[in-house]
Amino acid sequence: MGTEREANEKASGEGDASQLEAASIADVSVEVATVDHTLQKICRKYRKTRRKPKGLKRLQARLLSIPHLAVIITAVVFVVLIIMWSLLWVFLFRRESNSGVYFAGMFRVANVEFIPEYRQAESREFVSLAGKIQHVVSNVFKVSSVARLYKQAIISDLSNNDKGGVLVHFWMAFVVPQLRSKSVCEECVEAIFRDSVHISMMNRSSVGYLLGLPVDMDSILINAVERSDYSSSGAGSQCVGKLYANLPGLSVPLNVFSSWGDVSCHVKLTSAPGSLIRLTVTSFLIEPSDCVSDGLTAYDALLPMRGRILHRMCEPVSRSFSLVSTSNVMLLSFRMTNGNKSFRGHFEAIAEEMSQIETHVEPDIIGQIYSPFHPSLLPPQCFSTWKFETPSSALGVALQFQNYVLKPKEVNGCEHGWWKVNEIIFCGSYVGHHTVFRISDHSPEVEFRCSSRISAQPFQATYSSYNISQPCPENHFLCSTGLCVEKSRRCDGLDDCQDESDEVFCSRPTKNCGGNSPLHPLFVCNGESDCPNGIDETNCTQETTCSAIRYQCSSGSCILKKNAKCDGVLDCQDHSDEADCACGRPSSVKKTGSPPGRERIVGGDNSVEGEWPWQVSLHFSGQLYCGASVLSSDWLVSAAHCFSKERLSDPRYWSAHLGMLTQGSAKHVAEIQRIVVHEYYDEYTFDYDIALLQLKKPWPPSLSPLVQPVCLPPSSHAVTDSHRCVVTGWGYRSEDDKVLPSVLQKAEVSIVSQTDCKKSLGPVSSRMLCAGVASGERDACRGDSGGPLSCQAPGRGRWFLIGIVSWGSGCGRPNLPGVFTRVNKFTSWIYSHIS
Template sequence: MTCLFFFFFLKISNISVQVVSVPGKLPGRRLPRRPAGPARPRKQSKKRAPFWNIQNKIILFTVFLCMLAVTAWTLLWLYISKTESKDAFYFVGMFRITNAEFLPEYRHKESREFLSMARTVEQVVNLVYTTSAFSKFYKQSVVADVSSNNKGGLLVHFWTVFVMPHAKGHIFCEECVAAVLKDSIQTSIVNRTSVGSLQGLAVDMDSVVLNVGLRSDYSSAIGSDKGCSQYLYADHLSLRYPLEISATSGTLMCHFKLVAIVGYLIRLSIESIQLEADNCVTDSLTIYDALLPIRSTILYRICEPTRTLMSFVSTNNLMLVTLKSPNIRRLSGIRAYFEVIPEQKCENTIFVKELTAFEGKISSPYYPSYYPPKCKCTWTFQTPLSTLGIALKFHNYSITKKSMKGCEHGWWEINEHMYCGSYVDHQTIFRVPSPLAHLQLQCTARQSDKPLLVEYGSYNISQRKKKKNAGSFRPLSSLPTPNNIPASGGELTPRPACNTSSLWQPGPLECDGVRDCQDARDEQNCTQIFIPCPPESTFNSYDPFSPKGCNRGSSSLHRIVGGSDSQEGAWPWQVSLHFVGTAYCGASVISREWLLSAAHCFHGNRLSDPTPWTAHLGMHIQGSAKFISPVRRIVVHEYYNSQTFDYDIALLQLSTAWPESLRQSIQAVCVPPAGQKVRSGQKCWVTGWGRRHEADNKGSPVLQQAEVELIDQTICVSTYGSITSRMLCAGVMSGKSDACRGDSGGPLSCRRKSDGKWILTGIVSWGHGCGRPNFPGVYTRVSNFVPWINKYVPSLS
């Protein structure tokens, strides 16, 4: 601008000088008349100034400088822009804020409420990375979505951008960027859940996800390249919401953000999709379990045309569907719809009838939809006679003994034996030679998988063993069973003989290792797995007629943080509390319908509502509970202090009392006498499914146990300072053995020498880290709350 102004000024000056220097041209003035006479020769006019005079040279030089400056700035801008585009690293992630409530205005990006929340989160993330080792490469963070979710609070989706030379990109790893964010969440002296403070925001550490993203997805998410993008909110259970798009040419990039009401899931059904069959890089339809294209949340990806109905279920109340095709040569698009569905529990106890054919079916959750990742199913089968075992027929699926490698298509635990699943093009039969069978399906944690269908029935164990001993048994492991076997076969007891009559029908005698038919047709084309009888479990002895009905027996204990796997039935009063289907805290059984836990597990409006809570009793491995009940009532102590964790105790009333028939699996622990004194150095046990070390990202699937000792109250006070008479410390001063996040509310059990009873001495409350030297765990002292407990549970008094 300065150059242009200078050039303009010089030009105007030059023109004015030339005008005033020409004679006879001044306006308003006439020359005097001359007398008549001979004409004088006219003087030659003055020569014009040469073009390359000093003034023109200055003008041209100035113009040249200005053009050079503009060109230099343009080239510099293009270089910076190109360099930034080439060396920019995009990361997409999300985390859950637990201390904020969702507002409907957050769905509108232009609303004041959304902009305010987005600005707060962006400032927090900016502070995290500008003070990290990546500060000189950090550019910005942008919040793309703030949504509700089934776990309460807010789910924040965001982008983070870094700019650095690609030559140094190898040190800029995905795990490193995620670790910076996770390590900034302060969880030092807080309750032992996974929630910590991130610059004032209460963030669930387990919810933090951060993956490398694409520039194209970033542009679409922040609104600079919207393409065809839609935000669809569904709040009716009985409606189908259409999802249709088509195009005839050009580039197609669509994003559909689907959100359902809190507490429900989304099922997406795809009727047809037309894509150029490709390698899944350019043309694809991708379904995410999030509102941004986060790689680790992919539910499924389709990369070829299909006209077969396929449906997929989310694990939360939101889903993202992206459709990409860079070069459309013919009609391309999608015909689909989505609907809101309730969460489905995949747990059942089945009593198999005597001497019947395959009598029923079990299936993966949301069958015939693809089942979602991380799901768990448990089934308990019981036959009426000890001579009858369980027969299972898998449709187009097979299970084999689990090896050291992981299971790509889910893993199974059947009577404490581990198996991996795989899809095949035939049926397989699995036999459990026991009248009681515990089955657990643990879905793969990565993506959705094909639906499963299994038929069940009983078979005669003794008859089969007799035939096996006769030398006719031959296990088969690789031959297929014909697909045309009917859903309900013949009798499961041996027939006297088989002939070649066309009236003979295939049945459960097939593939039992015995040639029941003369032509051996019953043993042709089979796949068979046969497992040994389950080991006998040892339970604590239980006397329901003893005072208070609490546990007084013992079990052999094997040696949380510094703990080990417990034996099944070793801690029958241990309870796992699930919030909206996810293990959240622990509790202890104190009567047929009452549990004791920690108050901090239920702090806040969402957590204090009993509706989303379920109690899992008699459980050894997560997902294998013998009894599950919704929570009817939550009673938090009226003096509970969320800052100091004083009075950290709560009672939970079950909607359904656990049946007396399960007393071998579920037992009540004894509540101590009021004001009971404990001695330092006494050995006790802490149990739970929480983290096994402080940096662990997830809890243990198997119930953990660790031996700790009660710490002198004086030492406890000198360590923490803020210790009241309603707290006690337990652990190992050298560290190594301790409770951790996820164990909150669980029991600290001490065995009384006088009568062998197990006493609920403490409730897991808080601590500095997990298993740190000189920082034992802090527990609620139960003996100080006996009158308060008796007020609600008078049967214990």
């Protein structure tokens, strides 16, 4: 095709030249002897008599002539193009051609008997079988749509399990230019492999044939991996070890040290078929870094496959704990930088638990049930059944959990445990309080199955009988959590039920300022004079019994005053209420920026520089994604949903912009060292929507006028009508807006009662609060997530972080306030990490 086109172009060129020549001859006219003609002859004769240039001058003259000059310029341009093309090939195209894409995979070959020699990669038996399987896998991809990109397949391990046959672990490598990287996506590679398995129509089983190789279709799993995972598992790695636990209960020690230098290790654990592996971690000394530089990842396979992660340890471990595999293999991937760092532990083979327990529940006698493998972490796959029986049909079974709750299954799957109680399906989830699950049947059967993607926290429950017709004792109120509280404690301002079911839908209490009965706790020592005689704000420093609505001093004693923290008055005898109060005081900075009202975000106005020194803009891969608040010189607080996806949880992609009024004008840009998402965060309900971010380096003290922490409220902190509350951020100005404002926006809002909030939005937990205005004209929106809802104490007091932008029904809709994470519910959790 190309040769024919060149010949045509050549013929066409020659034809054009002939036509030009013919045209020039035809245009020649007969020369007529005129005066001009005579002058031209004289000039030509004169030029012939001039001396011709010699040497360099002659060469220069020839070169500077127009035809020669054109040739020189053409040659120079040609040379420059050749050089540029060579540089592009060396630095761009060649680099792209050498870019590798790597995959780890596994599948089970049925009808092949496993022999012990397959555990040794150097054995003749391993080499023979691995060679055959490798040849089959290579042939599949050599005739596929990605054949030109395929490089090689390497069989890494052959293992066995209780299903029989041989479990194959393998690597695959592709050489892919960056521009074509999508052509070898993870789903594409697995689809090619699966399509090559022709399912037998005779036996109609899950075993098909891959070029004559019987493959279990259900066992196929292929994951994309990093180049570092591929290279660290090879011969060039500092340590690749294999350990085998043959006898059940035999403890095999496992210790790794990095005092001699950086460590990148893969340790492969195997136990006898039909058994599981229990890994016990005694201690793990590392620098917390979200597993970027230091960490340990345990896989439910012999290769570092993302889809088989059991557990990740990114922080130091001082208390012993254990985790369990779902088969007889486990891979430990260590990463430890230079320093005095170490791992100590052991592993053992254990029997697979398929427990079925029958229990007779006697009145006034309680017992315990435990999660499978308790106290080890729950593996992704496990199973238990409990059968209960009470002596009377009037008595049911009550299960009281410490940190777990059962709710009817909805559209979404069960993320943290699948339960079947008398043919009704429930989903389990983790919470930070006690719950009671009642079964109104005297002989129920309870079935539990693990359903977490990775290892989950264990649970335990106390079981007892209860009166089905009267679940709670007399004069007690039945909470939605299943707990029973005294009726006298209902509507007292204290969340006794742990879900506010005893505090919502309560009528507004009367201010009994002069009566004989005591004042309602809602009005006592809240910092606002509710009674004309001021009796509600007297004796506020008097010590009292401790509760969530009373301020607790560092000494452990409690006082009536709710908002004692950093109010400028020494209320505690140990003066702890005024300690650590370098927060919530914006400096008086000259107002700059755009005039108010030019850029409005759901009723917001432009802020001025230094007005919100704790406001942070979080950027993911260089783009605004969420907001945050400054807690200290190296800690920020934000919303957990900002980091809920896998890639979003990697701190290396994030940067924090501090002391900024206009996007792009930050006074300090900090890298993130690690992200701590609350362990009970629920991505479906947004409950426990809070996360902490640790900076790699503290922001310099010289920035303190423009960068400053916000004050953390104690659990007793109460926001009254006298507080001024403002939500801030760079989020969108309306629900349909597509352009983000450049200047930090602020909108003043009011706290909405929890009763009204639940009426408007429904699923609002006690760890959430609502704020906005009835018209919906002032609200947070997309891009504001994780940012602060700050409230100022009366009398131009300090600003406290009351809420974190979490979720809402649209932006700025009437009677649909925004929902915020209630920060005073997490104060102790925050201090446990940043102190």
